[in-house]
Amino acid sequence: MTFSPRLETKLARLLESYPKGRERAALIPMLMYTQDEVGYITKELAQEVAKRCGVTTLQVDEVVGYYTMLRDRKMGRTHLQICTNISCLLVGGEELWKHACSKLGIGHNQVTADGSISLEEVECIGACSWAPAIQTNYDFHHHVTVERLDKIIADLRKVQ
Amino acid sequence: MVNLTIDGIAVQAAPGTLLIDAAKQAGIKIPAFCYYEGYSLQAACRMCLVEVEKFPKLQAACTLPVAEGMVVRTEGAPAVKARKTTLEFLLTNHPLDCPVCDPGGECELQDMVFRYGAGESRFTEVKHHVDEKQWSPVVYYDAPRCILCYRCIRVCDEGMGVNALGITNRGAFSEIVPNMGDHLNCDECGACIDICPVGALTSGTYRYQTRPWEMEHTGTICTHCSDGCKTTLGSRNGEIVRGNNRDSSGVNGEFLCIKGRYAFDFVQHEERLQSPLIRRNGKLEEASWAEAINLVAAKFGEAKGNTGVVGSVHTTNEENFYLRKLAMQGLGTPSVDHQRSGDVHTLLDALAGKENALAAVDDLYRAKAVLIVGADLSEQHPLLAFQVRANVRHHQAAVYTVTPGPVREDKTSAKAVRCAEANLLDGVRGLADELKSKGDLTILFGDAIKGQAVRDLVAFGDSLGIAVKYVCLVDYSNSRGAVDMGLVPGEGGLSIPQMLAATDLAALWVVGADPLAGGGLASKGAFVVVQDLFLTETAKRADVVLPSASAYEKSGTVTNGAGEVQRLVKAASVMGAKPDLEIFGLIARAMRIDVGRAQNEAIFEEIRKTVRGYNVPLPVIATGGAARTQPLNGRLGSIPDPSQVRSARDTLFTSGALGRYSKILKQVVEAPGALYEG
Ligand code: SF4
Ligand code: SF4
Ligand code: SF4
Ligand code: FES
Ligand code: FES
Numbered sequence: 001m002t003f004s005p006r007l008e009t010k011l012a013r014l015l016e017s018y019p020k021g022r023e024r025a026a027l028i029p030m031l032m033y034t035q036d037e038v039g040y041i042t043k044e045l046a047q048e049v050a051k052r053c054g055v056t057t058l059q060v061d062e063v064v065g066y067y068t069m070l071r072d073r074k075m076g077r078t079h080l081q082i083c084t085n086i087s088c089l090l091v092g093g094e095e096l097w098k099h100a101c102s103k104l105g106i107g108h109n110q111v112t113a114d115g116s117i118s119l120e121e122v123e124c125i126g127a128c129s130w131a132p133a134i135q136t137n138y139d140f141h142h143h144v145t146v147e148r149l150d151k152i153i154a155d156l157r158k159v160q
Numbered sequence: 161m162v163n164l165t166i167d168g169i170a171v172q173a174a175p176g177t178l179l180i181d182a183a184k185q186a187g188i189k190i191p192a193f194c195y196y197e198g199y200s201l202q203a204a205c206r207m208c209l210v211e212v213e214k215f216p217k218l219q220a221a222c223t224l225p226v227a228e229g230m231v232v233r234t235e236g237a238p239a240v241k242a243r244k245t246t247l248e249f250l251l252t253n254h255p256l257d258c259p260v261c262d263p264g265g266e267c268e269l270q271d272m273v274f275r276y277g278a279g280e281s282r283f284t285e286v287k288h289h290v291d292e293k294q295w296s297p298v299v300y301y302d303a304p305r306c307i308l309c310y311r312c313i314r315v316c317d318e319g320m321g322v323n324a325l326g327i328t329n330r331g332a333f334s335e336i337v338p339n340m341g342d343h344l345n346c347d348e349c350g351a352c353i354d355i356c357p358v359g360a361l362t363s364g365t366y367r368y369q370t371r372p373w374e375m376e377h378t379g380t381i382c383t384h385c386s387d388g389c390k391t392t393l394g395s396r397n398g399e400i401v402r403g404n405n406r407d408s409s410g411v412n413g414e415f416l417c418i419k420g421r422y423a424f425d426f427v428q429h430e431e432r433l434q435s436p437l438i439r440r441n442g443k444l445e446e447a448s449w450a451e452a453i454n455l456v457a458a459k460f461g462e463a464k465g466n467t468g469v470v471g472s473v474h475t476t477n478e479e480n481f482y483l484r485k486l487a488m489q490g491l492g493t494p495s496v497d498h499q500r501s502g503d504v505h506t507l508l509d510a511l512a513g514k515e516n517a518l519a520a521v522d523d524l525y526r527a528k529a530v531l532i533v534g535a536d537l538s539e540q541h542p543l544l545a546f547q548v549r550a551n552v553r554h555h556q557a558a559v560y561t562v563t564p565g566p567v568r569e570d571k572t573s574a575k576a577v578r579c580a581e582a583n584l585l586d587g588v589r590g591l592a593d594e595l596k597s598k599g600d601l602t603i604l605f606g607d608a609i610k611g612q613a614v615r616d617l618v619a620f621g622d623s624l625g626i627a628v629k630y631v632c633l634v635d636y637s638n639s640r641g642a643v644d645m646g647l648v649p650g651e652g653g654l655s656i657p658q659m660l661a662a663t664d665l666a667a668l669w670v671v672g673a674d675p676l677a678g679g680g681l682a683s684k685g686a687f688v689v690v691q692d693l694f695l696t697e698t699a700k701r702a703d704v705v706l707p708s709a710s711a712y713e714k715s716g717t718v719t720n721g722a723g724e725v726q727r728l729v730k731a732a733s734v735m736g737a738k739p740d741l742e743i744f745g746l747i748a749r750a751m752r753i754d755v756g757r758a759q760n761e762a763i764f765e766e767i768r769k770t771v772r773g774y775n776v777p778l779p780v781i782a783t784g785g786a787a788r789t790q791p792l793n794g795r796l797g798s799i800p801d802p803s804q805v806r807s808a809r810d811t812l813f814t815s816g817a818l819g820r821y822s823k824i825l826k827q828v829v830e831a832p833g834a835l836y837e838g
Contacts, residue, residue: 058326058339065328065337 001048007037015052023054027063031070040071068122076111076118078156080104081135084121087128092145096132097121099146103153117156164230171226179221180208183234190234191243191272193357194309195222198550199318202310207272209242210234218242240276247278253288253332255304261359265372268357269307288332295344297827298364298422299353303335306360312336312352319415321538321549321568322346322836336360345836347812348828349542350421354404354414365422365824366402370394375401378731379409379784381718382420383474383637383711384815387412387521387543388720388786391420393712393731400424400712400732411521411724411786417542418825419815424712426821427732431694433707434736444695444705449738449746452704457750459687459703460491463666467491468659468686471498471647472672472740473636474818476716476728478763479740480638480645481771482755483671486744490753494653498642499673500800501635501807502721503610505643509796510618511630519602519629520722520788525551527629529558529574529598531591533617534584535606535633538568539811539833541721544604544631545569558598562587568835581608585616592624600627607633611802634721635808636816637711641719644771644791648800655804671740672708674698674817691740694821707737714739716760717781724786725776 002008010033011026018025030049031041038045046060053060064070082100084093100119104112111118127133130142134149141152161172166183173182180190181197193205201223209218213231218238233239250269258264273279290303313325313336324339324346338344353361375394382389390410394402403421408414436452437444460467469487471480480498487496511517524530524547537545549572551557558574561567562584570576575594579587595601601624609617614632621628634640649655656675659665665683670676671691676698681688690702699705711718712731716739719725738746745758756762767774773791780787808816811832819825 056323056326056339058323058337061337062326062328066330 001044003034003037007033011052023052024059027053027055027060028067031060031063035070040074068120074111074115077116078136079118079120080153080156081120081122081125083123083125083127083131083133083135085124087124088132091131093132095146096134096144096149099149100153103150117153162226162228162230164226164228164232166232167234173226175226177226179210179212179219179224179226179230179232182226183221183232188234190221191275192222193268193272193307194311196311196314196355198554199311199314202314205307205309206246207243209246210239211236243272244276244278247273247276248281248283250307251278251281252283252285253304254307255287255289255302257305260368261305262362262367263356263359263372267359290335293342294364295338295342296346296348296364296829297824298348298350298418299338299344300362300364300367301336301338302360302362305358306334306336307358308334309357311355311357312361315351315355316346318553319351319546319549320347320349321545321571324836325352339836345830345834347538347542348418348422348830349416350404350418351415354406354416354421363402363422365425369401370396376731378729379405379407380712380729380731381410381637381720381726382416384419384423384818385417385541385543385810386634386636386639386721387541388637388718388722388724388726389416389420389543390726390784391416391424393424395731398733400427409784410726411720411722412543412546415543415546417812418828419542419812419819419822422824423815423819423822424732425824426693426818427710427712427734429694429821429823431821432734432737433692433694433699433705434734435707437702437705439703444700444702452706453743453746453750456689456704456706456747459667459689460669460747461751463491463687465492465494466664466666467493467495468654468656468662468665468668469493469496470656470659470668470670470673470675471496471642473498473501473634473639473642474711475638475642475672475740476711476714476718476760477638477641477645477725477767478716478760479671479744480642480647481767482741482744482758482763484646485755486748486753487669488650490748490751490755494650495659496647496653497649497656497659497800498647499656499675500643500648500805501639502605502607502632503614503802503805504632504634504640505648505796505799506611506614506802507618507630507632508791509799510615511792512795514792515790516627517629517792518723518788518790519604519631520724520786521547521720523602523629523722524548524604524631526555527551527557527600527602528555529560529595529601531560531562531588531595531601531603532567532569533562533588533603533605534564534581534608535604536563536565536567536833537604540606540635540807540809541604541633542812544633544721548572558594560591560595562591566835571835584608585613585620588617588620592620596624596626598626600629602629602631604631604633607805607807610805614802631722633807635810637720638718640721640723641717641725644719644723644774644789645767646771655801657804670698670702676701677817691743693737694817696817706743708743709734709737709739713737714741716741717764719789720786723773723789723791725774725781725789726786727781727784729784 050057050060171186191207194202203223208221211233292302389412391403435446438447552572562577577587665686667687674696688702690699691706691708773789776787
């Protein structure tokens with residue numbers, strides 16, 4: 001399996017940043033970068049990363065199973081993550097979550113029929129100071145209200 | 161040495177010793193789930209927490225090295241409370257189905273809850289349930305019972321070198337997963353099941369069969385390969401239902417491969433012979449023992465010296481010794497043989513006069529360097545491979561493989577050399593400089609090295625200038641004993657191929673072997689007598705077939721490939737079959753031949769007196785130990801033709817003729833020789 005030239009350069013640099021024989025240290029970033037390009041961790045991708053990092057495919061599966069940010073199935077083009085952990089919960093995170101569910105008609109870790117948006121209820125994303133916080137792919141949105149959430153979703157739909 | 165105090169007892173331990181081990185030396189057993197001697201540290205379960213003075217918090221004894229002046233309390237109120245809490249957590253999602261769970265009565269979690277309480281739980285939440293899964297004919301996994309100690313993963317990775325188990329998800333949802341997603345591709349050794357402290361991993365053969373206390377447990381020797389593992393067979397009403405070796409006795413510790421652990425099922429195979437058969441009008445028909453023995457005696461009486469005798473590589477030393485004597489002295493035939501699978505004769509001859517030149521199973525764990533020549537150790541000698549892996553893990557032994565194809569040992573080897581079977585010694589010679597720098601060396605070699613090649617190998621060993629020990633690998637549980645007891649042609653005697661080719665052979669007596677599997681018997685008129693468990697190809701051609709008992713149904717001794725003598729203990733009984741020794745005795749009596757009593761103790765005494773190297777200490781054997789033979793006090797008189805040496809090259813999932821009658825071995829779907837890469 002090969003990736004785009006840009007990603008290949010990035011991966012080569014990544015592997016160089018660890019001592020020889022410690023390629024396995026590159027496992028998590030390599031999974032993240034390649035997931036961004038491929039969409040999710042396919043069986044083939046897991047095998048490829050295993051080979052490059054010198055671990056077994058099963059060990060890659062262990063890591064993928066452990067971290068929610070690594071996904072073993074196709075998600076929406078935009079992955080909408082809503083925090084319902086304590087700080088956000090106190091200031092309306094729960095309402096945002098319920099609103100998103102009913103608006104999109106999907107639940108936790110589900111994808112809209114058109115494949116544009118997927119939804120995930122997440123634990124603290126480290127943005128407590130600006131709670132309630134949500135994340136669309138790698139972008140953060142702070143002090144989110146139901147109205148702003150509606151706008152964000154509408155914008156996401158417009159993009160396509 | 162470091163001085164410390166544990167529970168008021170003064171203890172001395174080497175620097176670096178873990179507290180849990182130091183306590184064990186002092187006879188104090190600190191509870192542990194994830195800690196397991198011999199495998200990497202995990203510190204996952206928190207059962208081993210102890211109070212250490214000057215430490216503000218409880219410490220995990222399984223990872224804390226001892227320090228000078230340390231004062232430890234293992235069962236103080238804080239430690240006990242912590243353990244109780246840990247257990248309460250472990251039970252939050254645990255189904256508590258002890259009444260139907262296999263390990264009930266042997267379960268470490270049960271024992272701990274019994275010891276520390278936690279009989280009541282403060283959790284009222286619904287338990288997280290996951291359905292049980294079958295991963296292979298052998299391995300089942302019930303996630304809710306799992307306490308996530310990682311023992312199974314480590315024994316498979318480190319002990320077996322298979323890496324078939326992993327863990328997925330997080331926290332309460334964590335689960336053990338097999339390498340193929342929904343099933344296993346592995347050695348099917350059952351080590352993971354054996355090491356599991358609870359009933360999360362259960363075995364396809366034993367699950368829901370019985371309770372541990374309803375079985376009788378008999379420590380005997382595995383009857384498959386020549387490694388000589390002790391297997392403790394659990395039997396109920398005379399029927400074997402389980403094999404393991406939890407008490408770590410024997411040369412194998414807890415190790416067993418699929419054959420020693422599960423392939424005892426041939427014993428109950430429906431095709432087991434239960435009555436003597438006599439050929440009448442061209443057909444084999446059931447007959448009484450008296451009738452069959454009398455017929456055999458009459459025919460042997462006529463054939464006398466013109467009888468060919470083929471012995472077995474599964475029968476006991478006593479049986480082989482007695483058979484040889486009965487044949488050579490009683491019948492007066494020098495034509496005695498068995499299928500040799502390694503050139504032990506030439507090795508012993510080449511090593512004549514040397515001391516300590518034969519490696520025992522334990523030496524593979526201690527040698528500084530191990531050289532494997534022309535053998536796929538993980539496939540053909542699972543215990544020896546396990547020992548070598550443990551040696552690498554614990555002592556950083558340097559392993560060298562010189563084989564025609566890739567083998568599992570390559571992965572942990574210092575160097576892997578590929579060469580064709582005919583050029584193995586060239587590959588070996590190329591390693592000379594490297595090997596010289598090692599303190600000592602153990603060489604294992606397969607059947608491709610025979611005759612002159614064995615002498616060349618020994619000469620190579622001599623040239624290194626370091627201590628070298630050897631193991632000549634042979635196939636089956638008593639292949640080595642058959643050689644030592646002299647089941648080879650005497651002066652002027654015929655070898656197996658010569659017996660089969662002789663047109664005037666009057667009788668052929670085959671004990672637990674199948675020489676006619678590959679071809680016919682030239683002497684059409686020969687009277688053929690077969691003693692076996694099953695109607696083999698040879699038995700189908702026989703005139704009389706006598707049903708014999710398997711190694712699990714009798715007593716006696718066997719010698720493993722490394723020359724260690726161990727005791728068989730009867731674990732099961734099968735209707736109709738008799739131990740071969742008893743059959744020999746009946747034949748001798750019917751023929752009015754007196755070659756001594758057909759009785760184990762008497763014969764073993766004679767073996768000790770007359771067979772080279774067998775003057776072993778009786779108490780070692782009587783107590784279930786392995787006694788090393790050292791038959792190196794001089795050159796061998798004559799050496800049987802090395803070209804007849806041929807290994808059956810069994811895999812992990814075959815075991816010659818016996819394997820054909822093991823349903824469990826036949827159910828396994830793995831490709832033999834898998835290297836489990838990726
Ligand atoms: S049966 Fe043996 S090889 Fe298979 S997963 Fe268990 S420990 Fe590993
Ligand atoms: S299956 Fe058994 S050995 Fe493996 S982690 Fe669970 S409890 Fe431990
Ligand atoms: S390694 Fe050999 S002796 Fe040991 S259990 Fe397996 S077949 Fe039996
Ligand atoms: S709790 Fe929501 S970002 Fe920290
Ligand atoms: S035995 Fe120490 S943490 Fe498990």
